[in-house]
Amino acid sequence: MKHPETKQKERYALMGAKNWLILLLGSLLIIVGYILMYGEGSTLTAYNPDIFAPLRIRIAPIICLSGYLLNVAGILWVARKK
Template sequence: MGEKKRKAEVKPIFVFGKKNYKFMFIGLAVIALGFILMAGGGSDDPHVFNPDIFSWRRIRLAPALVLIGFGIQIYAILLNPDKK
């Protein structure tokens, strides 16, 4: 009855390492930037056509950034955090 309870330190176990999460946040930021660049280009008046919707930024750059961001996410998932 006189035993002291010892509190064992419980460390949370994460699925990925610090390096993986760093690349995941970078990939998420690149994807968000791609979607931000894709936004806009609409017209307030439905009877007026705005050719800005077909700009190089919205057709080429933004989707490329989104795909690159997904590639970074896949790399972050497959990255071995123990390997240096």
């Protein structure tokens, strides 16, 4: 008696390489944005005007937000079928 042949299921990844690349770039943007926001703050004894620098209050949050949006796009990206 022959054993019945078992069909192997095709394995496929939920996300392709392009998705992972987009997620990596988005995560790097988030990290860069937080690094740009990092710095010394003001204390009760010393005022540091750098906490209101345009880089820290405008540019860095925009970079972080774009990283988060890029991560969402990386998750939702569907490759075109050939």
